[in-house]
Amino acid sequence: MRTRGVISDKWSMRILWCCAIGSAVGFYMVAVERQTQNRNRMMAEAMREMESGADTGDEV
Template identity: 65%
Template sequence: MLGSRGLVGDKWSSRILWFCALGSAVGFYMVALERRAQNMERAMAEYSKELESGGQQSSGGDV
């Protein structure tokens, strides 16, 4: 009934494989973008803390 090829034929199995590969690539790309945004946000928060604390200390010491 199904033949020796199994549930799906060679043509469809390769299409499914490419679809899964592309889906994984898109997923990894989205995760990379999210992590980059989080890292940028964290770096900006640390930088602003350094400016606030460092700016107050250095202005009193420089003058």
């Protein structure tokens, strides 16, 4: 009966490690996605500022 307990502990540890690694990968993917969105937002704001600056510069 003792070997069953050792085997189940072994498998539960493997499952725990798989969950931990999966969570880490998920957090990494969320961080990369947010970084990409922030970069795109900054680029869009810079383009808007350049366009608005060009419009006011032509009128003057």
